Amino acid sequence: DTAVSQTPKYLVTQMGNDKSIKCEQNLGHDTMYWYKQDSKKFLKIMFSYNNKELIINETVPNRFSPKSPDKAHLNLHINSLELGDSAVYFCASSPKLTQNTEAFFGQGTRLTVV
Amino acid sequence: GNSVTQMEGPVTLSEEAFLTINCTYTATGYPSLFWYVQYPGEGLQLLLKATKADDKGSNKGFEATYRKETTSFHLEKGSVQVSDSAVYFCALGPSGGYQKVTFGIGTKLQVIP
Numbered sequence: 256d257t258a259v260s261q262t263p264k265y266l267v268t269q270m271g272n273d274k275s276i277k278c279e280q281n282l283g284h285d286t287m288y289w290y291k292q293d294s295k296k297f298l299k300i301m302f303s304y305n306n307k308e309l310i311i312n313e314t315v316p317n318r319f320s321p322k323s324p325d326k327a328h329l330n331l332h333i334n335s336l337e338l339g340d341s342a343v344y345f346c347a348s349s350p351k352l353t354q355n356t357e358a359f360f361g362q363g364t365r366l367t368v369v
Numbered sequence: 370g371n372s373v374t375q376m377e378g379p380v381t382l383s384e385e386a387f388l389t390i391n392c393t394y395t396a397t398g399y400p401s402l403f404w405y406v407q408y409p410g411e412g413l414q415l416l417l418k419a420t421k422a423d424d425k426g427s428n429k430g431f432e433a434t435y436r437k438e439t440t441s442f443h444l445e446k447g448s449v450q451v452s453d454s455a456v457y458f459c460a461l462g463p464s465g466g467y468q469k470v471t472f473g474i475g476t477k478l479q480v481i482p
Contacts, residue, residue, distance in 0.1 A: 259412075288469075296407070296456050296475040303469055311469050345412055349470075355401045355420045355462065358470050360412035 258282050261346045261361040268336055269369055276331045276364045278346030286310075287329040288358065289321060290345040298345070304329055305351075336368045371396045375459045375473030382449055382480050390444040390476045392433075392459030400464035402426075402435050402442040407456045407475070416444075416457070449480045 259280045268274050280287065288311075289301040302321045303311035309321070318334040329346060343365050347358040376391040394402070401420045405413040417426030422437035431446045442459060459473040 296477070298413075298458065298472045298475065300469050347413075357401075357403055357415045357418055357462070358413075360405075360414070362412045 259346055259348055259359050259361040261344075261364050263364060264362060265365050265367075267367045267369065270336055270338060272336050273332070273334045274336060274366070275333070276344055276346075276366075278329050278331070278361060280327055280346075280348040280359070282348060282350075282359060283327075284348040284359070285326060285351045286349045287323065287326070288347040288349075289329065289331050290347060292343040292345060292363070294342070302329075302331075333366075336366075338368050341366055341368045371400065371461050371464065371471045373459050373461050373471050373473040376476055377474065378456075378477040380476060380478045382478070384451055384480055384482050385448045386480075388444070388446040388449045388453075388478065390457055390459075390478070392442045392444065392473060394440050394442065394459075394461050396440075396461055396464050398464035399437075401462035402433070403460040403462065403470075404431070404433055404442070404444050405458040405460055405472075407458065409455070413458060449478070451480045451482055454478055454480045 261278045286305045288303045304323045307323045320332045323329045343363045346361040349356045349358045372395045403418045404416040406416045407413045417428040419426040419435035425434045433444045456475045458475045461471040
């Protein structure tokens with residue numbers, strides 16, 4: 256059983272399109288995240304939700320909109336895709352937002368905008 | 370805010386060599402410290418962690434000690450294998466109201482036979 260699963264694993268799309276990436280965790284965790292990893296492997300947090308409530312929203316363009324229908328799911332919708340959005344997007348979850356808990360990561364979604 | 374400084378790679382070692390990847394941090398409060406590993410084409414996996422000063426995390430032959438006096442959490446392994454080739458991330462847990470895990474830039478390790 257996959258703990259944190261993302262779909263799709265690969266996504267190739269044209270500039271200007273709108274796309275969504277889905278994430279689900281079956282660990283019963285309260286907190287979920289989206290991270291963006293660029294070509295140099297630098298990992299940057301985008302959003303964090305705790306019990307469906309947005310708690311971290313880093314400086315991310317408005318074209319990115321997270322949606323958490325319940326605490327097991329955190330989807331990422333991207334409007335008007337741009338070339339610079341090409342990256343690997345990771346979903347992660349952690350039990351709760353305390354200092355001792357590590358994050359569990361999904362396998363990533365490689366987004367290529369052409 | 371919290372921050373992590375991690376040595377830049379890539380690091381290339383021969384099999385059975387000794388590995389050190391340096392990591393230092395700046396934090397408010399007393400965060401937990403983590404090392405994550407990312408194998409090619411995969412997501413990040415927790416390698417080891419330490420939750421308080423002087424704790425030593427260890428896993429798969431890797432070790433790191435939480436040094437509060439030097440604000441460091443260096444990763445070490447006595448004898449690396451080709452299968453250890455991956456990207457290693459040092460990370461800082463939430464602390465002092467800073468509500469997120471903060472990652473270093475990642476260090477790519479390549480082990481050659």
